[in-house]
Amino acid sequence: MKHSRYGMAYGVLVLLVLMFLVVNICAGSVSIPFSEVLSILGGEKGDDVFADIVLQIRFPRALAAAILGGGLALSGYLLQTFFHNPIAGPFILGISSGAKLVVALVMVAALQRATAVSSMVMILAAFAGAMIAMGFVLLMSRVMEQMSMLIVSGVMIGYICTAITDFIVTFAEDAEIVNLHNWSKGSFSGISWDNVAVLAFVIFFTTFFVFLMSKPISAYQMGESYAGNMGLNLPLFRVLLVLLSSILSACVTAFAGPVSFVGIAVPHLVKSLFGTAKPIWMIPGCFLGGAAFCLFCDLLARVMFAPTELSISTVTAIFGAPVVIFIMLRRKKERG
Secondary structure, eight states: HHHHHHHHHHHHHHHHHHHHHHHHHHHHHSSSOHHHHHHHTTTOOOOOHHHHHHIIHHHHHHHHHHHHHHHHHHHHHHHHHHOOTTTTOTTTTHHHHHHHHHHHHHHHHHTTTTTTOHHHHHHHHHHHHHHHHHHHHHHHHHHOOOHHHHHHHHHHHHHHHHHHHHHHHHHOOTTHHHHHHHHHHHHTTTTHHHHHHHHHHHHHHHHHHHHTTTTHHHHHHOOOHHHHHTTOOOOHHHHHHHHHHHHHHHHHHHHHHHOHHHHHHHHHHHHHTTTTTOHHHHHHHHHHHHHHHHHHHHHHHHHHHTTTTOHHHHHHHHHHHHHHHHHHHHHHHHOO
């Protein structure tokens, strides 16, 4: 019975991902018929303008939104597991903002020297920023016993990093700084096929490694003492969780900027859909759920006020924030 529910849940998520992927390619300020899209993707010669829009703009952007959305949701799931806190996430804990700050510094330095920044350099810069922010959060977690205070300290770290980033972006005088400003607000625009290749490699490799850790994560969810008795090397396990979640959130920030609430909301929505918290089901489910959620939000960001485009974080916050409020109210009800 349970396995049939899991199969149906996966079926729903895959269907949503495919549906939103197709709609993202077809819909926009220029509508492209589905038959035309199939012809272009099939290699048939069609309208050159439509072909450029599909192959150079919309298709790589949609793939990036799906892959990065999946990675971000998985990063949130790992952080919630690590801190045993349902509202822990890369955006709330300030990890995305730390990554954003270091990437902004690297981008501004590169613009001033008129040099191009490779995708791997962007990821490494974001990873460094994510690890610095994560270091502060871990220090706070040792000092503060209450998890609510840890979340508050993470939010404060995020505000500080965002304020410094905004200051850098505001006073960086360059014609190309418009792209940096859009990126700092969160956007999947401007993604190239080279970017897709790099981010897909990093995200898929990390996700595969996370999946291999399903059993240790399951033991850790039962409690640290239980995991220790089962022979789990807790210090090494914690380091791996921090590294993997930081790589995933750093990759997202490097290419799309900060994307809010996906890492918190999606794991809870997927958990409700599957009716289980077992990592072996949740890890692929979170990835697919994050992909569908970000594709849907990116579609709204592009189409809602076309040709004006909203930042992706604006749309994800509209749908993700109510989920977080619901989680907090439910926790209070369970305790009270």
